[in-house]
Amino acid sequence: MTLVLNEEQRLLKDTAKDFLARVMPVAALRELRDQKDELGFNPNHWQQMVELGWASMVLPEAYDGLDFGYMGLGAVIEESGRTLAASPLFSTVVLGSTIIIEGGSEEQKSTFLPQIAAGTLSLALALEEKPHHQPSDFATTAVADGDDYIINGEKLFVLDGHSADYLIVATRLQTGTGLFIVDANTDGIERRRHHLIDSRNAATVRFNHVRVKASSLIGNAEQGQDILNTAMDYGRICLAAEMLGAASECFERTVAYLKERDQFGVKIGSFQALQHRAAKMFIELELSKSVVLDALSAIDEKRADLPQLASLAKARLNDVFELITNEAVQMHGGIGVTDELDIGFFLKRSRVATQILGNSHFHRDRYASLCGY
Amino acid sequence: MSDLDQFRQTVHAWLEENCPPSQRRPITRDEQVWAGKNKTFPSNDAKLWFERMRDKGWTVPEWPVELGGGGLDERQAKILKEEMKRLGCRTPLFDLGIWMLGPAVLEYGTEEQRQQHIPKIARGEVRWCQGYSEPGAGSDLASLQTRAEDKGDHFLVNGAKIWTTNADKADWIFCLVRTDPSAKKQEGISFLLINMDDPGVSTTPIELISGESEFCQTFFDNVKVPKSNLIGELNKGWSVAKSLLKHERKLMAEIGGDTPGPSFGPVQAALEYVGLDSSGKLADRGLREQLVSHEMAFRAIGLTHFRSFEERMNGVADNNVPLIMKYVGTEESKRKEEVLMAILGHRALGWNDTEFNDDELLTNRGWLFSKALSIAGGTSEVQMNIIAKRVLGLPE
Numbered sequence: 001m002t003l004v005l006n007e008e009q010r011l012l013k014d015t016a017k018d019f020l021a022r023v024m025p026v027a028a029l030r031e032l033r034d035q036k037d038e039l040g041f042n043p044n045h046w047q048q049m050v051e052l053g054w055a056s057m058v059l060p061e062a063y064d065g066l067d068f069g070y071m072g073l074g075a076v077i078e079e080s081g082r083t084l085a086a087s088p089l090f091s092t093v094v095l096g097s098t099i100i101i102e103g104g105s106e107e108q109k110s111t112f113l114p115q116i117a118a119g120t121l122s123l124a125l126a127l128e129e130k131p132h133h134q135p136s137d138f139a140t141t142a143v144a145d146g147d148d149y150i151i152n153g154e155k156l157f158v159l160d161g162h163s164a165d166y167l168i169v170a171t172r173l174q175t176g177t178g179l180f181i182v183d184a185n186t187d188g189i190e191r192r193r194h195h196l197i198d199s200r201n202a203a204t205v206r207f208n209h210v211r212v213k214a215s216s217l218i219g220n221a222e223q224g225q226d227i228l229n230t231a232m233d234y235g236r237i238c239l240a241a242e243m244l245g246a247a248s249e250c251f252e253r254t255v256a257y258l259k260e261r262d263q264f265g266v267k268i269g270s271f272q273a274l275q276h277r278a279a280k281m282f283i284e285l286e287l288s289k290s291v292v293l294d295a296l297s298a299i300d301e302k303r304a305d306l307p308q309l310a311s312l313a314k315a316r317l318n319d320v321f322e323l324i325t326n327e328a329v330q331m332h333g334g335i336g337v338t339d340e341l342d343i344g345f346f347l348k349r350s351r352v353a354t355q356i357l358g359n360s361h362f363h364r365d366r367y368a369s370l371c372g373y
Numbered sequence: 374m375s376d377l378d379q380f381r382q383t384v385h386a387w388l389e390e391n392c393p394p395s396q397r398r399p400i401t402r403d404e405q406v407w408a409g410k411n412k413t414f415p416s417n418d419a420k421l422w423f424e425r426m427r428d429k430g431w432t433v434p435e436w437p438v439e440l441g442g443g444g445l446d447e448r449q450a451k452i453l454k455e456e457m458k459r460l461g462c463r464t465p466l467f468d469l470g471i472w473m474l475g476p477a478v479l480e481y482g483t484e485e486q487r488q489q490h491i492p493k494i495a496r497g498e499v500r501w502c503q504g505y506s507e508p509g510a511g512s513d514l515a516s517l518q519t520r521a522e523d524k525g526d527h528f529l530v531n532g533a534k535i536w537t538t539n540a541d542k543a544d545w546i547f548c549l550v551r552t553d554p555s556a557k558k559q560e561g562i563s564f565l566l567i568n569m570d571d572p573g574v575s576t577t578p579i580e581l582i583s584g585e586s587e588f589c590q591t592f593f594d595n596v597k598v599p600k601s602n603l604i605g606e607l608n609k610g611w612s613v614a615k616s617l618l619k620h621e622r623k624l625m626a627e628i629g630g631d632t633p634g635p636s637f638g639p640v641q642a643a644l645e646y647v648g649l650d651s652s653g654k655l656a657d658r659g660l661r662e663q664l665v666s667h668e669m670a671f672r673a674i675g676l677t678h679f680r681s682f683e684e685r686m687n688g689v690a691d692n693n694v695p696l697i698m699k700y701v702g703t704e705e706s707k708r709k710e711e712v713l714m715a716i717l718g719h720r721a722l723g724w725n726d727t728e729f730n731d732d733e734l735l736t737n738r739g740w741l742f743s744k745a746l747s748i749a750g751g752t753s754e755v756q757m758n759i760i761a762k763r764v765l766g767l768p769e
Contacts, residue, residue, distance in 0.1 A: 003680035003683050003684075004680070004684055004687045004689060255765050255766075255767070258767060259767065259768065266768075270767065270768040275758065275761035275767050276761065278761055278765055279757040279758075279760035279764075280757070282697070282765060283697045283700065283701055283760070286677060286693075287676075289677075290677040290679070293680065294680075312672060312673070315669065316669065365665075367668075369653065371665075373640060373644060373649065373655050
């Protein structure tokens with residue numbers, strides 16, 4: 001276990017920071033929003049991210065991956081949080097490829113992974129069915145019919161669901177959980193894109209008697225839930241990394257404002273009422289850094305305490321990102337509630353990220369249960 | 374096998390052979406061996422364990438061998454600490470000289486001063502206490518008024534110090550005194566060592582809400598102190614004190630002070646005093662939420678200690694991290710005590726009453742004691758000021 005980036009990882013992080021600031025600043029997200037972009041991300045930017053190796057970074061070498069590990073990818077994702085960069089990286093690589101790597105057949109791996117590495121295939125995980133995160137006991141069913149399965153149900157809050165080439169849908173089999181990888185254009189699939197407060201996108205995906213081949217099942221009914229759990233934990237940790245980057249950026253912008261804004265003839269940063277709140281945020285960020293790094297290293301080392309770390313990281317970053325975005329708006333005063341200032345984008349992203357793969361109550365409850373109480 | 378792995382094996386074997394089994398059980402307050410010229414040992418095993426560690430230099434593992442230390446580097450010292458923890462070995466010697474004064478003398482003392490004081494601290498022959506705060510100088514430490522007048526061949530000291538921990542049992546005291554009353558605040562202060570046996574020094578204990586009275590008040594009435602007892606330059610005592618406070622804050626962040634407390638942790642206590650319901654969760658959901666919030670924060674703090682250590686070892690130290698640890702460590706320790714009190718319910722409320730077992734009685738003592746943690750060594754509010762100004766660079 002190590003909580004320090006090595007030389008290569010640090011270099012990667014610097015490159016990412018530089019690229020994102022130059023090519024995908026917050027202004028890029030603002031542009032996607034204002035133009036009501038069809039896709040919700042810029043394919044040209046995504047192609048550049050692929051060329052930097054971000055899509056292949058955690059894939060095995062045998063399938064055109066770089067096998068560089070999550071400490072590295074986490075560093076990139078943290079930087080992407082600083083500029084709120086919108087891309088299919090999370091849905092396709094973190095959630096999608098993990099499910100295929102963890103549970104896929106040789107044929108599924110060699111079909112999908114090289115295309116993911118090349119940036120020519122995007123995936124979305126169709127998981128949620130209720131207003132709150134629920135990681136098991138799905139109402140969507142998959143019933144065997146000869147050599148095929150028939151899928152029926154409705155999935156909500158499917159990130160990048162409207163644009164993905166393939167969907168991985170979590171279903172209830174006769175016994176256990178079935179994960180199916182399905183061409184998004186298969187007959188019977190209806191997709192409705194939704195615009196969310198954070199200017200990214202999610203879809204409602206309806207499966208009306210969708211017929212899929214048995215070979216599209218990833219793993220089997222016994223393994224399905226475990227495979228899904230692993231992918232969700234990777235997702236929670238990477239999302240925590242993104243939230244750490246975003247919260248850090250929002251905090252730094254706020255501290256800079258405290259040093260520049262004059263009121264009552266002095267800088268407002270000289271007020272102790274604001275200083276202690278700023279110090280508190282700094283402390284929370286420092287603790288968060290350690291938690292995120294340890295969680296990322298737990299993925300790379302395949303540690304047994306991974307589920308605990310995933311819940312620790314997600315719960316903490318949900319709370320810290322919420323605290324910091326609220327304080328950032330308040331400390332900016334009137335301008336903090338204008339659309340002109342970027343702070344609002346961070347505030348909105350915070351609440352969406354919180355709902356993805358479990359809010360803080362979900363993760364504190366899970367952490368306590370994992371610890372035997 | 375790397376050198377460090379080899380070292381770990383050697384240390385482990387030595388501890389196995391030399392640490393008596395009785396010294397591998399959790400230590401109670403009465404069993405601690407404190408330094409001093411009139412040192413007492415709670416048992417023969419404690420004496421044996423202390424002597425063996427002393428002879429090895431491992432009472433102060435990182436100090437130079439020629440001054441009675443173990444000569445270990447930071448990584449080796451960490452391994453020793455880890456192996457001692459793994460076997461449950463007790464800390465063989467307790468003293469403020471080890472934790473605070475020693476590092477300052479090593480950094481600021483003259484060769485004579487090092488020779489005079491360091492070996493005695495390493496061997497546990499002198500017990501030290503601290504004289505910083507005064508009745509009128511708490512958080513605003515730099516306003517201290519204890520005077521040391523230059524009388525040619527000696528200083529004449531007059532004044533009073535408060536919160537002098539265990540001063541009634543100490544042999545020597547290290548003090549901040551005002552040597553230039555005309556200078557501005559920090560600039561006229563010096564760092565002085567005073568023998569508690571000197572004529573004119575007297576001490577009275579202060580009783581606390583926890584029933585303990587380890588804190589004292591110490592008075593100086595025309596005490597003559599040799600000039601050779603000045604550490605660092607005249608009127609430059611503030612920088613010595615700051616370096617020392619850093620050691621104190623680090624110590625308090627790490628162990629939450631020398632807190633008395635029950636033998637169980639909060640989770641264990643919750644299983645016993647609250648219990649699980651049929652779903653395998655703590656029967657009181659509110660307490661469960663309180664407990665898990667504390668446990669998760671505690672883990673984040675532990676990981677941050679570890680990250681800070683790793684960063685130092687890899688030469689990428691972020692000097693800001695240590696500045697937050699006193700605040701988070703002590704505030705979280707206080708929260709832990711509140712959680713424990715809540716978990717034990719009215720079983721935590723007994724005071725010197727035989728209806729309650731030792732752990733129950735210690736729970737409220739620990740809770741009361743913890744209130745001092747975020748006051749001593751710089752209040753939480755002072756820590757927040759430091760972070761705001763020094764780390765974030767916010768204006769005065």
